[in-house]
Amino acid sequence: MKNGYELFVRPLLFSLDAETAHHLTIALLQRASHFDPALRVLRSLQPSSKPKALFGLNFPNPIGLAAGLDKNGVALPAWAALGFGFIEIGTVTAKAQPGNPKPRIFRLPEQQALINRLGFNNDGADAIAQRLAALRDNGLWPAVPVGINIGKSRTTPLEQATDDYLYSFRMLRDFADYITLNISSPNTPGLRELQEPERLSELLYGIGKEAGTAPKPLVVKISPDLSGTELKAILVVCEENGVSGIIATNTTLDHSSIDQTGGLSGAPLRHKSTALVREINARSTIPVIASGGIFDAESAREKFQAGAVLIQLYTGLVYRGPQLLREIMERL
Numbered sequence: 001m002k003n004g005y006e007l008f009v010r011p012l013l014f015s016l017d018a019e020t021a022h023h024l025t026i027a028l029l030q031r032a033s034h035f036d037p038a039l040r041v042l043r044s045l046q047p048s049s050k051p052k053a054l055f056g057l058n059f060p061n062p063i064g065l066a067a068g069l070d071k072n073g074v075a076l077p078a079w080a081a082l083g084f085g086f087i088e089i090g091t092v093t094a095k096a097q098p099g100n101p102k103p104r105i106f107r108l109p110e111q112q113a114l115i116n117r118l119g120f121n122n123d124g125a126d127a128i129a130q131r132l133a134a135l136r137d138n139g140l141w142p143a144v145p146v147g148i149n150i151g152k153s154r155t156t157p158l159e160q161a162t163d164d165y166l167y168s169f170r171m172l173r174d175f176a177d178y179i180t181l182n183i184s185s186p187n188t189p190g191l192r193e194l195q196e197p198e199r200l201s202e203l204l205y206g207i208g209k210e211a212g213t214a215p216k217p218l219v220v221k222i223s224p225d226l227s228g229t230e231l232k233a234i235l236v237v238c239e240e241n242g243v244s245g246i247i248a249t250n251t252t253l254d255h256s257s258i259d260q261t262g263g264l265s266g267a268p269l270r271h272k273s274t275a276l277v278r279e280i281n282a283r284s285t286i287p288v289i290a291s292g293g294i295f296d297a298e299s300a301r302e303k304f305q306a307g308a309v310l311i312q313l314y315t316g317l318v319y320r321g322p323q324l325l326r327e328i329m330e331r332l
């Protein structure tokens with residue numbers, strides 16, 4: 001049976017082009033974030049709580065918002081009101097940037113999937129730090145953990161990637177409960193090369209050195225397109241550098257039958273992504289946050305059974321709406 005979002009909201013949003021629908025949704029949630037009666041309405045959708053502790057943080061439930069939906073961190077109170085157990089904003093880059101030319105998000109309704117080649121369009125670390133400071137100063141900071149996902153600016157050469165990440169890290173760490181290093185988006189040329197052991201070591205060492213006396217948990221987000229050998233090498237480097245968690249996975253480039261450039265997310269990514277969660281769990285003790293193709297309680301359960309401690313939603317929300325959270329929590 002279809003839920004209220006699928007019956008009434010999705011047809012309206014899907015009558016618009018995908019990026020327009022996205023901007024409209026974010027604009028409404030941004031407004032709602034500053035309007036108490038609207039937050040009360042959103043709270044009526046909240047799932048039951050099922051607390052979980054991970055890297056010293058308390059999560060009211062294990063379902064998080066995946067990076068990319070609120071790249072600029074404009075709607076934190078609304079996400080918390082909807083009942084997310086944690087919220088990851090970003091990807092934020094050191095420099096503000098417009099991203100790739102439009103159109104750059106495509107729906108594939110038959111496959112319950114999206115393809116995007118946004119390319120880290122975002123307001124940049126300075127503007128986002130200011131926005132987060134204002135939110136905190138106005139007493140609107142959410143009560144759930146907030147992760148900040150950072151990536152490399154497009155115009156920064158790969159050789160200077162560490163400095164570029166460091167800039168965002170310094171600007172944003174005070175606002176973050178954890179920091180995610182995104183080294184796996186397929187839409188910034190060369191970014192995925194940061195998954196190579198030497199480059200990853202350099203990045204983790206650079207950030208680790210900067211972390212100070214009260215370091216924030218550092219999480220690495222990886223691609224689903226890694227070979228077994230590549231994954232093994234990444235895990236060794238992450239363990240050597242005391243990484244707190246791994247997000248598995250980002251979008252995939254493995255979609256030869258679909259004639260559109262970009263990263264594929266949603267249902268077709270589900271099993272590939274789960275297989276990676278299982279493999280990480282078998283090889284390492286680093287906790288895993290699972291992301292990829294979670295559309296219902298069954299696909300969420302699959303991630304936990306594969307060893308995930310927390311999960312994150314993106315494409316499932318676009319297709320199933322915020323009631324998905326309650327559906328998962330009630331049927332897990």
Ligand SMILES: Cc1cc2nc3c(=O)[nH]c(=O)nc-3n(C[C@H](O)[C@H](O)[C@H](O)COP(=O)(O)O)c2cc1C
Pocket residue numbers: 066067068069071090091105114116118120149182185221249250251264265266267269291292293294312313314315316
């Ligand atoms: C339109 C779109 C934009 C995204 N932007 C980002 C991003 O900026 N940073 C990031 O780490 N992941 C980004 N992702 C990846 C998601 O966070 C998630 O890891 C991936 O889509 C797999 O989960 P899903 O199948 O539930 O969508 C994006 C995904 C989509 C569909």
